[in-house]
Amino acid sequence: MTTPDDRDASAAASPGGSDAAGDSAAQQPLTFHEAFAQAARNSGIGAVTPGETPTSSSLLKAIGGVRGLIESILPGLAFLVIFTVTKNLVLSVSAPVALSVVFVIIRLVTRSAVMTAVAGLLGVGVSAGLALFTGRAEDNFVLGIVINVVCLAVLLVSLIARRPLIGIIVSLLVNDPGGYRTDRAKGRVVLVATWCWVGLFATRLAFEVPLYLTAQTELLGYIKLILGVPLYAAMLWVTWLLVRAAYSKTRPAASAEPS
DSSP states (O other), rough: EHHHHHHHHHHHHSSTTTHHHHHHHHSSOOHHHHHHHHHHHSGGGSSSOOOSOOHHHHHHHHHHHHHHHHHHHHHHHHHHHHHHHHHHHHHHHHHHHHHHHHHHHHHTTTTTOHHHOOOHHHHHHHHHHHHHTOOOGGGGGHHHHHHHHHHHHHHHHHHHOOOOOOHHHHHHEEEEEEEHHHHHHHHHHHHHHHHHHHHHHHHHHHHHHHHHTOHHHHHHHHHHHTTHHHHHHHHHHHHEEEEEEHGGHHHHHHHHOOO
């Protein structure tokens, strides 16, 4: 997908050889395109190369592995259990923050990738701060609702612009710029897949917003857990299968090229 980089051309013509080229490239920041491509590779969809058969291990990896699964579910579960039993807002929002801090410390001690845990801590911290500021337990879920609204809006804008977001992501993964716009089968697949993700975020909002507005905190907590990681994992699996149906046809031809 990427065309020859201007940095490579200038490095090849400059004195100092490949070492100087490597040092120069390493010092320059990523372009927007390179950053977006890296984000696509690190996304859940990027856990399986389009055209390959998804597996349960790849699905587990896409949601962060066992540790990531625990870090995603446990804070919300802790809030729900503690609030249901005690109705104590301070205790209910403090426990998830404490758990998230523990997750960050464990990753630091074990020298694991820490950014996911830090992002989780920030999210839990902001949610707790909002609930404590307003004194309303249901405001612990405001940040999640806002994120779902933003994701839904981005997906819908991509559809209106006739650049389905799933198509953009897959094109970056397989180095096939605009392939979904010239291949009708690929275009249909990424369009359906993008609408599936629209359905995911719309479903979450359809359930969560009314419960938030009516201050049904415990039920909102249950729904958030059910429509969180489980629905996300199911949608990843469906997306992988859809994309594989269209892109697997191009894999043999690519592998048959002489090296």
